[in-house]
Amino acid sequence: MKKTISLSEMKDKYLGMPGTIERDQYEYELRMDVLGKMIRAARLERKLTQEELGRLVGVQKAQISKLESSANSATIDTILKVFKALQAEVSFYVKMEDNFLQIP
Amino acid sequence: MKKTISLSEMKDKYLGMPGTIERDQYEYELRMDVLGKMIRAARLERKLTQEELGRLVGVQKAQISKLESSANSATIDTILKVFKALQAEVSFYVKMEDNFLQIP
């Protein structure tokens, strides 16, 4: 007999576990290695292998591996393709330091 | 005589004006065209020309123009180089839809 639970309940259960995507209020500095870790976390939450995710995205498992381990940089387009295949939304924001300006 | 005001005060004054970076709570979908607009907004807040920003980053003004108008995609590394030159921090987060999972 199978039991159906929501992803929210899963998050409640596994919140804070390494390798899982945490709640919305968690923000990350935009860096390639952090992005790679997020891709891996999202893939694992979807219970996919790199090969399966590769099929969804349309690339080979080797590309997914390279992205997750941030072997090199990546283009925005590639990042978006992968998160889209994982049915995940990515948001960002920019914060500028509170420098002082001279008003003439 | 010059008057010195903080960037916060500037934001208070110009909040909502087109082409300015708005407050932290404003989030943006991670897309190349939105990133380009943010680069332009940040550059203008720093009161820099494309040529000056190019010098800071170490590229020609043409590259800056291409990024801002999102003529093509861009690598994460390039995006970060530009925002760093603008002394701006970029954060992101991933939200996964609340799908249902089958637990065996």
Add this chain to the structure above:
DNA sequence: TTAATTGTTTCCATTTTTAGAAACTAATAT
């Protein structure tokens, strides 16, 4: 242990981005 699965690394070819330079357009100032 062995077999099967999953993930990593390497090689090569192709595509795309990055870069400099110059020509061009648009906007601003004198």
Add this chain to the structure above:
DNA sequence: ATATTAGTTTCTAAAAATGGAAACAATTAA
């Protein structure tokens, strides 16, 4: 209007990312 500044587009070459394939390593299952 003309000159100056700012931004865009095009051209070329170089660097880097992407992609397929196979070999390799690591993990898991039987």
